[in-house]
Amino acid sequence: xxxxxxxxxxxxxxxxxxxxxxxxxxxxxxxxxxxxxxxxxxxxxxxxxxxxxxxxxxxxxxxxxxxxxxxxxxxxxxxxxxxxxxxxxxxxxxxxxxxxxxxxxxxxxxxxxxxxxxxxxxxxxxxxxxxxxxxxxxxxxxxxxxxxxxxxxxxxxxxxxxxxxxxxxxxxxxxxxxxxxxxxxxxxxxxxxxxxxxxxxxxxxxxxxxxxxxxxxxxxxxxxxxxxxxxxxxxxxxxxxxxxxxxxxxxxxxxxxxxxxxxxxxxxxxxxxxxxxxxxxxxx
Amino acid sequence: xxxxxxxxxxxxxxxxxxxxxxxxxxxxxxxxxxxxxxxxxxxxxxxxxxxxxxxxxxxxxxxxxxxxxxxxxxxxxxxxxxxxxxxxxxxxxxxxxxxxxxxxxxxxxxxxxxxxxxxxxxxxxxxxxxxxxxxxxxxxxxxxxxxxxxxxxxxxxxxxxxxxxxxxxxxxxxxxxxxxxxxxxxxxxxxxxxxxxxxxxxxxxxxxxxxxxxxxxxxxxxxxxxxxxx
Numbered sequence: 001x002x003x004x005x006x007x008x009x010x011x012x013x014x015x016x017x018x019x020x021x022x023x024x025x026x027x028x029x030x031x032x033x034x035x036x037x038x039x040x041x042x043x044x045x046x047x048x049x050x051x052x053x054x055x056x057x058x059x060x061x062x063x064x065x066x067x068x069x070x071x072x073x074x075x076x077x078x079x080x081x082x083x084x085x086x087x088x089x090x091x092x093x094x095x096x097x098x099x100x101x102x103x104x105x106x107x108x109x110x111x112x113x114x115x116x117x118x119x120x121x122x123x124x125x126x127x128x129x130x131x132x133x134x135x136x137x138x139x140x141x142x143x144x145x146x147x148x149x150x151x152x153x154x155x156x157x158x159x160x161x162x163x164x165x166x167x168x169x170x171x172x173x174x175x176x177x178x179x180x181x182x183x184x185x186x187x188x189x190x191x192x193x194x195x196x197x198x199x200x201x202x203x204x205x206x207x208x209x210x211x212x213x214x215x216x217x218x219x220x221x222x223x224x225x226x227x228x229x230x231x232x233x234x235x236x237x238x239x240x241x242x243x244x245x246x247x248x249x250x251x252x253x254x255x256x257x258x259x260x261x262x263x264x265x266x267x268x269x270x271x272x273x274x275x276x277x278x279x280x281x282x283x284x
Numbered sequence: 285x286x287x288x289x290x291x292x293x294x295x296x297x298x299x300x301x302x303x304x305x306x307x308x309x310x311x312x313x314x315x316x317x318x319x320x321x322x323x324x325x326x327x328x329x330x331x332x333x334x335x336x337x338x339x340x341x342x343x344x345x346x347x348x349x350x351x352x353x354x355x356x357x358x359x360x361x362x363x364x365x366x367x368x369x370x371x372x373x374x375x376x377x378x379x380x381x382x383x384x385x386x387x388x389x390x391x392x393x394x395x396x397x398x399x400x401x402x403x404x405x406x407x408x409x410x411x412x413x414x415x416x417x418x419x420x421x422x423x424x425x426x427x428x429x430x431x432x433x434x435x436x437x438x439x440x441x442x443x444x445x446x447x448x449x450x451x452x453x454x455x456x457x458x459x460x461x462x463x464x465x466x467x468x469x470x471x472x473x474x475x476x477x478x479x480x481x482x483x484x485x486x487x488x489x490x491x492x493x494x495x496x497x498x499x500x501x502x503x504x505x506x507x508x509x510x511x512x513x514x
Binding site (some may be wrong): 026169172176180183184241 | 334363370372373374382383421430437
């Protein structure tokens with residue numbers, strides 16, 4: 001019973017990480033219609049930027065530096081390349097983002113080395129809380145709290161601010177947003193940067209638990225797409241709920257059949273698509 | 285206000301509009317008529333910059349706007365109300381006002397609600413739950429809030445109940461009396477003749493008639509040839 005409780009908690013930890021990454025991807029894929037196969041690579045870069053910040057400075061700085069640095073990189077990549085490819089169609093965008101996957105992985109090897117890296121959990125967050133017979137690490141609770149605050153803040157930003165309303169309008173009809181006077185290309189670049197910044201902060205948060213390794217983005221590249229499809233393309237709530245669902249499925253499967261925990265994620269996607277092709281919260 | 289000279293436009297390999305020229309003088313309503321597929325909507329989209337002209341010139345108060353992006357054209361003072369209305373279905377009426385409203389617009393919310401009293405109690409409602417007529421009013425309000433000098437209005441009466449059509453037609457008259465210039469695409473000849481001072485007719489992408497409303501009203505032959513169903 002305790003094992004189940006622990007795996008549920010771990011599933012939530014994993015789930016909020018997936019939710020953060022997928023929330024970013026649903027903005028990029030759902031609104032901008034860019035099939036960003038490199039989304040997990042920005043997550044990996046976030047982890048490595050956080051690694052540098054933690055080894056040279058401290059953890060709070062790492063949580064700020066990772067989204068800022070990766071978000072800035074996202075601005076540049078989008079403005080210089082992805083905007084230009086937007087007119088060329090999906091095939092070119094897919095090839096380009098697959099190129100980014102390879103470039104990021106090799107860049108990580110060049111800058112940080114091919115060996116896995118690890119950092120200690122911040123001293124202030126070491127130890128754990130006793131939940132009956134089990135102990136749950138403080139850091140994981142902190143991670144869930146930070147992720148929840150970020151997810152809520154982005155949701156509020158989308159639902160309650162003028163910029164958020166413009167972005168939601170742009171998801172539906174970018175031409176009409178142009179026709180009421182907004183430069184949709186600049187807005188799209190901003191949203192792309194916001195999306196990859198969310199992936200980066202997820203990478204920074206997971207670093208003290210899983211450490212970093214150059215190919216760490218590949219797993220998330222696949223999972224974030226699964227989550228977005230399960231949740232419904234372009235649905236923010238769908239990405240969040242889907243992320244937590246996938247995290248739970250993956251965690252609980254390690255109790256039943258550990259070798260199948262990855263397969264279970266894709267099985268869950270197939271199941272959702274069969275029952276509800278538009279995804280849990282999708283409208284199209 | 286608006287001068288269009290010999291524009292060509294279309295989609296992909298298809299040319300939909302060929303050599304169309306028209307003028308919208310300051311403070312007037314000009315109607316663009318013709319059968320389905322004649323190129324009326326494409327002409328409006330081309331003026332708005334949503335379709336890029338392949339040739340010809342479009343100028344607003346003497347300044348070329350052809351080739352500019354739609355947001356730049358909107359900021360120069362042109363607003364667009366599409367045939368399908370294209371309100372943002374997940375946004376509330378209030379959200380539409382918030383994102384469309386320009387600081388310099390003379391259209392305060394009070395004046396918008398005076399024009400469309402039906403919208404006031406619906407401020408918090410998402411656009412997808414509005415009726416067709418309410419969506420039409422919202423699409424016009426959204427355009428007005430961007431402070432246009434020229435309004436491109438595509439088939440505002442289409443698919444609406446007669447009583448709603450009357451309200452929309454009345455609102456268009458009031459917009460003109462506020463000094464707005466309007467280029468109106470309309471299937472309903474009676475509405476077009478009632479509102480517009482000058483009328484152009486398109487047929488298969490080409491301009492085939494230009495005259496005052498009074499002249500067209502008398503000219504049954506032109507009406508039958510280009511507008512009649514038979």
